[in-house]
Amino acid sequence: MAYPWKSWDRALFSQVAGRHWPGAEPVLPRLSRAADHGRLWGAVAAGMAVVGGPEARRAALRGAGSLALASLTVNTVGKGAFRRARPLLEAVPVIRRLRRQPVTSSFPSGHSASAAAFATGAALESAGWGALLAPVAASVAFSRVYTGVHYPSDVLVGCALGVGAAFAVRAVLPPAPGVPRPGPAVPVPELPGGRGLHVVVNAASGPPPLLSPPAARIAAALPLAEVSECTEDDDLAEQLEKAASLAAGQRGALGVCGGDGTVRLAAAVALRHGLPLAVFPGGTRNHFAADLGLRGVEDTAAAVLERRGARVDVAGTTALDGGARGAAEPFLNTFSIGSYPDLVRVRERWSRRVGAWPASVLAAVHVLRTCRPVDIEINGRPRSVWLLFAGNCRYSSVGLAPVRRRDLADGRLDVRIVDGGPYARTRLLGAALTGVLTRSPVYEAAEVRRLRVRVPGEGVHLACDGEVAPAPRELLLDKVPDGLVVYRGRR
Template sequence: MTYPWKSWDRVLFTQVAGRHWPGAEPVLPRLSRAADHGRLWFGIAAGMAVAGGPNGRKAALRGVGSLAVASLAVNTLGKGAVRRARPLLEAVPMIRRLHRQPLTTSFPSGHSASAAAFAAGVAAQSGAWGAAVAPVAASVAFSRVYTGVHYPSDVVVGAALGVGAALTLRAVFPVQRRPESGPPARAPRLAAGKGLHVVANTASGPPALLSTPAVRIAAALPEATVEECTEDDDLVELLERAARAAAREGGALGVCGGDGTVGEAAAMAVRHGLPLAVFPGGTRNHFAADLGLLSIELTAAAVEAGRASRVDVARSTGTDGAGDGGRPGESAHFLNTFSIGAYPDLVRVRERWSRRVGSWPASVLAAVHVLRTCEPVEVVVNGRPRSVWLLFAGNCRYSSWGPAPVRRRDLADGVLDVRMVDGGPFARTRMMGAALTGALTSSPVYTAAAVPRLRLRVPGTGVHLAHDGEVAAAPGEVLLDKAPGGLVVYRART
């Protein structure tokens, strides 16, 4: 078979071989050999994982995954499709040639595919790391022509296959981006934490191995006042005392704990008009992660820099004096989720299984398990009686599918993300079928809507609700609404 591009391909190859490239001789052949069997990329990935923090580890994993997909495509399809002979080496100076010449066919370039796949995969997760890796990947791809083992078209097609592999992986496993953390807000810059009063809940999160979160906060912000809350202390009382002291000093309120603890602190910060500093100290730390605060040190840096945003706060207000605090008009604030019915069980099952099988399969397994074992709850939603197994209301829209979403697009969009799974005849069977086929969002027993407020009435007794994972007896009537931009929080650098 005659290929029309072979003539210019050979001409370009000859031009590269005949030209002197200053500084390339001691570098490019070594770089080309280092990329054999992906060794160069695995080494870079290991360095990123060690030095790059959580985002660096994610970028490294995505880069290696893209490389694996590209290698599979080149070795199983590409090499066998066009059995092109390697270039003749007469025109290539001896000093450039590789000591061991490859034995496989020339088209496409596997090294170029791996290089492009790794760089594109890394860039999909982290633009900064992608920019750092791209010159190395380009050099490896060019080295294959420079050393005489590939024609230019081999390299171009190989690189295209690599980028395609990275895009394919991204389509199957979308990159999880941090949500918009709301409009910028003014917050005091507290050098060394002076004026910051922190309450650290020792009952939250896994046990400390070396030093407690309170010790780490004090080390990062030596001028801050840090008080530990044990199981014998009243969390609300400690937060109230800390908030009053912060207000007197013109500082900020800080909290370290799980999402339930952070919700209590948010209510206190709103009441006293204080900015809130969230130190991750729970098991999942959903709200802290949405703010980019993945470590105590990142929160400390945000406090000292005065970087803050306004975010929405959702409220659950009991209107009949029963349950949920016991007094009419008393509100419970939540930053993540409100739920009634079987949703808390679903979350626990999903999180337990996600560590073993991944998020999507775990969501399906959790939905099947809960729908098999739970019983529906009778509620009245905006005046309409409904029998539901699950009722979820998120503070702002969530982007993931199903009745148990976990990711948000924006922390200040002014709406509640409401998801319901109805009861009724054959609803359990239909919902289980939808869960098994991955079609939860299209099931007729599944409802989703974004609304600014929601009124619920719970005629029955013994029904429980949860705010950010904290369970309480459900009131007879409850109003869910929002305080748009009602909370100022310190956030990580975007």
């Protein structure tokens, strides 16, 4: 294949080869070898995960994902489509040359693509880590020309592919925004040392603790709080009611430690008793706690001691079977009917054997292959849907079931519908992969205050905050604006 840039490319390569670079000879060849097969970036990611906090771990994970996509693109598409011989080494000093010369196509540079992808991916999550990694990535890219294994254009195109891979990953998995805006600040009880706070810890939630269990950490941070553990043999709802009654008698607050399903149950109890709710993260994902700016048990303890209270919206589902109106069941994050409840059921069945995240991936593949549309009525209109999603407040990310929001008290339900028409699954997947999901004819989104849903068929399930249950024949989704007082993290 003819390359129109060959003349300047080879001239620039010769200039790099013929120039003396002080201090580079003992460093760049070693750095280039260290980056073989992504070993350098794997070590960097591991170091970030060990010495950094949550932001560093997210940056490392995003960098690794971007690197994986860039490497896959270069090695399966780039080098297969372009056959370019490696540069001649006569002009490169022997001391710079690699002991093992690569034999694959010179165009594009896989090392450069991986370096640019990891650094850019990390920068999209954390500007600080991106600034630290950029010089290392640039040095790896330059080392490929310095050691004589690539032309400059190989490196430039490789870097461009790496940056593109990082932005592609960001399009699919947007970085987490800052802490969402809560509702208006409200006074909460003064609880010195946690006195008057009654906390129920769901010991069955989340992964096993690596060091001290959550109950011990809560007791250490709030020594005067009453902390009780609920095991699989105990009745969680009954234990929460007992704790709430004691807290109400002391004009205190209710605390809960568990996942989103546990927090949802505690929110219902706190609403009935008119108590503020302290949410201690203790589940696998902890979406609601994260939206409150509470990343760990100690964050919630600090919020209690500093009396940082705010109001947030609560959404609810009310069964309307047979014309009789049942009690409203609140949810704090999301409600869904269709493929997502099936995914949750499959994921929970597999998670004990293979772990939470592998189970999520396997469940998604399984549901994509096997799920069928559900026939429902939405506000009296018959629809066949793959998914009906409703979020408590507007979510900022685009997708079938987004997980990020910016405001916890906007009075809205964020509704997403995926129709189940002919070839809907194929069209939907294509729209998601090409980034035109919002313009897909099978995808619809709206913001409403209430929604009436009728389920004429049998065996349909719904999911509220990750908890799956049989769907009633008819239900109403609505909002209680500023309905719940919670403790929030620092903004």
